[in-house]
Amino acid sequence: GQQVMQIPQYQHVQEGEDFTTYCNSSTTLSNIQWYKQRPGGHPVFLIQLVKSGEVKKQKRLTFQFGEAKKNSSLHITATQTTDVGTYFCAINLRGNQFYFGTGTSLTVIP
Amino acid sequence: DGGITQSPKYLFRKEGQNVTLSCEQNLNHDAMYWYRQDPGQGLRLIYYSQIVNDFQKGDIAEGYSVSREKKESFPLTVTSAQKNPTAFYLCASSSKREVTYEQYFGPGTRLTVT
Numbered sequence: 001g002q003q004v005m006q007i008p009q010y011q012h013v014q015e016g017e018d019f020t021t022y023c024n025s026s027t028t029l030s031n032i033q034w035y036k037q038r039p040g041g042h043p044v045f046l047i048q049l050v051k052s053g054e055v056k057k058q059k060r061l062t063f064q065f066g067e068a069k070k071n072s073s074l075h076i077t078a079t080q081t082t083d084v085g086t087y088f089c090a091i092n093l094r095g096n097q098f099y100f101g102t103g104t105s106l107t108v109i110p
Numbered sequence: 111d112g113g114i115t116q117s118p119k120y121l122f123r124k125e126g127q128n129v130t131l132s133c134e135q136n137l138n139h140d141a142m143y144w145y146r147q148d149p150g151q152g153l154r155l156i157y158y159s160q161i162v163n164d165f166q167k168g169d170i171a172e173g174y175s176v177s178r179e180k181k182e183s184f185p186l187t188v189t190s191a192q193k194n195p196t197a198f199y200l201c202a203s204s205s206k207r208e209v210t211y212e213q214y215f216g217p218g219t220r221l222t223v224t
Contacts, residue, residue, distance in 0.1 A: 006152075009150070033212070033213075035213075041217075042200055042215040042216060042217055042218050043153070043200070043202075043213075043215050044215070045212045045213060045214070048212065088152060088153065090213075092211070096141050096158075096160060096204060096211040097155065097158055097166075097168070098143075098155070098211075098213065099155070100145075100152040100153040100154075101152055102150075102151060102152040103151075103152050
């Protein structure tokens with residue numbers, strides 16, 4: 001079935017450093033969503049991207065959708081300890097069925 | 111407050127017993143989902159339901175069963191046939207916004223089977 005690869009699996013950064021996670025698909029996507037899961041918590045929706053080449057920003061977070069709509073990235077500028085968690089991408093399959101990436105676990109060292 | 115509730119938060123069972131996890135939503139969402147999360151892995155879809163009295167298998171449905179008799183409720187039964195049931199179970203619901211479906215997750219149930 002269709003899959004989305006997410007890298008890296010883990011990332012440790014010093015507070016203030018930048019962070020990026022990537023999702024890659026072998027097929028063209030109709031859209032992609034990003035979620036954040038804090039340690040011990042549940043995933044929370046961050047954003048959805050639909051258009052080719054789309055870039056959206058939420059404060060220090062920048063989300064991009066590739067021109068070919070096969071990849072996406074989430075970039076965090078100047079990480080803070082509140083950014084700790086696992087970031088997942090999710091792609092929309094048939095109807096409203098979703099497939100989640102394996103996630104990138106972010107640790108921020110104060 | 112609108113949202114999704116899952117109960118209990120922690121559940122312990124002996125091997126060979128069936129156990130039912132509760133999921134209720136008051137968001138008036140049509141679609142509901144059950145995911146399983148294991149350490150270091152993403153969310154894997156067990157079952158989903160788009161409307162009442164209808165549901166479809168996800169990637170890992172073996173050993174699980176569901177029902178959708180009411181729009182608000184989507185209980186998941188982990189049967190004794192599930193070979194490795196210890197995991198974190200997440201329920202979600204969604205409703206169409208703009209182009210696609212944003213998912214709202216419940217707090218999860220952590221099931222331990224010994």
